[in-house]
Amino acid sequence: MMGRQKAAQAPLFYAFNLEDHVPANHLLRGIDRFLDLDGLHQHLSPHYSHTGRPSIDPALLIRMLIVGYCFGIRSERRLCEEVHLNLAYRWFCRL
Secondary structure, X not given: OOOOOOOOOXXXXXXXXXXXXXXXXXXXXXXXXXXXXXOXXXXXXXXXXXXXXXXXXXXXXXXXXXXXXXXXXXXXXXXXXXXHHOHHHHHHOOO
């Protein structure tokens, strides 16, 4: 079963817009302008089982790997930590 990210939830207690905290000239903003992963789920859906636990969203995985490549993060464990901490990485990964 192919996992898919849910739509972003509205904040409960305060207004925080991640878009406002990523600089306009950030490298990931430039990459995001040209990265189109819209048809990815449709293209990959035949390769996923419809039973069992949902997988990681393939678009999220590709975006995380791009972050790792661009910023020299070689460890997947370190990459997960960095994506949790860095607002620009979270913005790029649509988290």
